[in-house]
Amino acid sequence: MHFRIRAATKEDCKDISRMIMELAVYEKMPDQVKISHEELERDGFSQNPFFECLVAEVPEEHKSEGGFTVVGYALYFYTYSTWKGPSVYLEDLYVMPEYRGNGIGKGLLCKVAEVGKKKQCVRLQLSVLNWNTPSRDFYAAKGAQDLTVSEGWHFIRFEGQSLDDLANEAPKD
Amino acid sequence: MHFRIRAATKEDCKDISRMIMELAVYEKMPDQVKISHEELERDGFSQNPFFECLVAEVPEEHKSEGGFTVVGYALYFYTYSTWKGPSVYLEDLYVMPEYRGNGIGKGLLCKVAEVGKKKQCVRLQLSVLNWNTPSRDFYAAKGAQDLTVSEGWHFIRFEGQSLDDLANEAPKD
Numbered sequence: 001m002h003f004r005i006r007a008a009t010k011e012d013c014k015d016i017s018r019m020i021m022e023l024a025v026y027e028k029m030p031d032q033v034k035i036s037h038e039e040l041e042r043d044g045f046s047q048n049p050f051f052e053c054l055v056a057e058v059p060e061e062h063k064s065e066g067g068f069t070v071v072g073y074a075l076y077f078y079t080y081s082t083w084k085g086p087s088v089y090l091e092d093l094y095v096m097p098e099y100r101g102n103g104i105g106k107g108l109l110c111k112v113a114e115v116g117k118k119k120q121c122v123r124l125q126l127s128v129l130n131w132n133t134p135s136r137d138f139y140a141a142k143g144a145q146d147l148t149v150s151e152g153w154h155f156i157r158f159e160g161q162s163l164d165d166l167a168n169e170a171p172k173d
Numbered sequence: 174m175h176f177r178i179r180a181a182t183k184e185d186c187k188d189i190s191r192m193i194m195e196l197a198v199y200e201k202m203p204d205q206v207k208i209s210h211e212e213l214e215r216d217g218f219s220q221n222p223f224f225e226c227l228v229a230e231v232p233e234e235h236k237s238e239g240g241f242t243v244v245g246y247a248l249y250f251y252t253y254s255t256w257k258g259p260s261v262y263l264e265d266l267y268v269m270p271e272y273r274g275n276g277i278g279k280g281l282l283c284k285v286a287e288v289g290k291k292k293q294c295v296r297l298q299l300s301v302l303n304w305n306t307p308s309r310d311f312y313a314a315k316g317a318q319d320l321t322v323s324e325g326w327h328f329i330r331f332e333g334q335s336l337d338d339l340a341n342e343a344p345k346d
Binding site (some may be wrong): 005012020024029032033034035039040043044050051070071074077078079080081082083084085086089090092105106107109111112113114116117121122123124125126128129130131135136141142143144145146147148149151153155156157158159161162163164165166168169170171173 | 176177179180181193196197198202206207208212213216223224227248250251252253254255256257258259261262264265270279280282283284286287289290295296297300302303309312315316317318319320321324325326327328329330331332334335336337338339340341342343344346
């Protein structure tokens with residue numbers, strides 16, 4: 001199937017927002033999504049955006065059952081390793097189920113790698129859930145390392161009250 | 174002991190670079206550090222910096238055995254959750270061994286939380302090695318969640334040849 005990958009624009013935020021929810025349903029955490037398409041527009045498409053995004057688009061004649069032509073997205077941002085330098089972090093990679101098996105996911109992943117290399121990034125990183133073996137196998141087959149397995153890295157998060165408590169205890173200038 | 178936490182400047186990069194190496198030695202991977210202080214200056218202190226950094230400074234009369242007054246640092250950048258919005262990621266938090274136990278590490282952590290909250294961040298995230306129980310306990314005591322344990326998130330990384338391979342397979346525009 002023919003598809004095109006291009007940089008997302010503000011006008012894509014409704015489609016991206018719809019697919020963020022579809023991905024959260026797949027990840028079994030749909031009630032966690034608090035971000036609206038208006039917030040995506042503000043956070044990704046104003047000055048000093050927090051993220052960049054690519055979308056995959058199919059021609060009108062291949063539109064989805066629901067009538068959509070934007071059928072996948074990859075949302076990423078730049079991070080930094082104090083050992084190796086600039087890196088790109090792939091926060092979300094998603095292709096609608098009826099479009100899988102056409103190389104769209106691989107196309108999005110490779111395009112993010114290409115964008116990252118152009119920005120001098122030396123790494124492309126992402127996170128995946130333990131039980132999500134299709135994704136873990138997909139990345140492993142492409143040469144990725146699982147650092148949680150090989151080096152024992154754990155993810156730590158402060159949010160809500162614990163984050164407020166930290167901020168309130170910050171030393172005064 | 175009196176200490177002051179302030180935003181790092183370009184002139185601090187030699188000190189930061191020295192402490193990055195000290196932290197890598199503690200993490201048992203000193204041969205992984207490829208970033209020089211010149212690269213830190215370029216990546217963090219030019220237009221569109223990849224990171225921000227705070228340093229902890231002690232008065233001249235408390236300088237270290239090696240003669241240093243910059244004795245700790247916290248290096249961080251902004252990330253984005255498509256579920257919750259802007260987040261701050263603490264890449265490195267380090268205090269020189271002879272200055273530990275004075276609240277400097279906690280001060281740096283809280284200051285990063287405060288900076289993040291000012292930027293509307295809803296999360297502060299970081300990674301820690303499995304065997305590093307002092308750090309894991311420190312974060313847990315402050316209310317952090319270990320997402321690798323509670324939700325099963327794994328870190329995945331492409332670098333070197335596997336990253337080049339991806340980029341080379343990117344679909345042409």
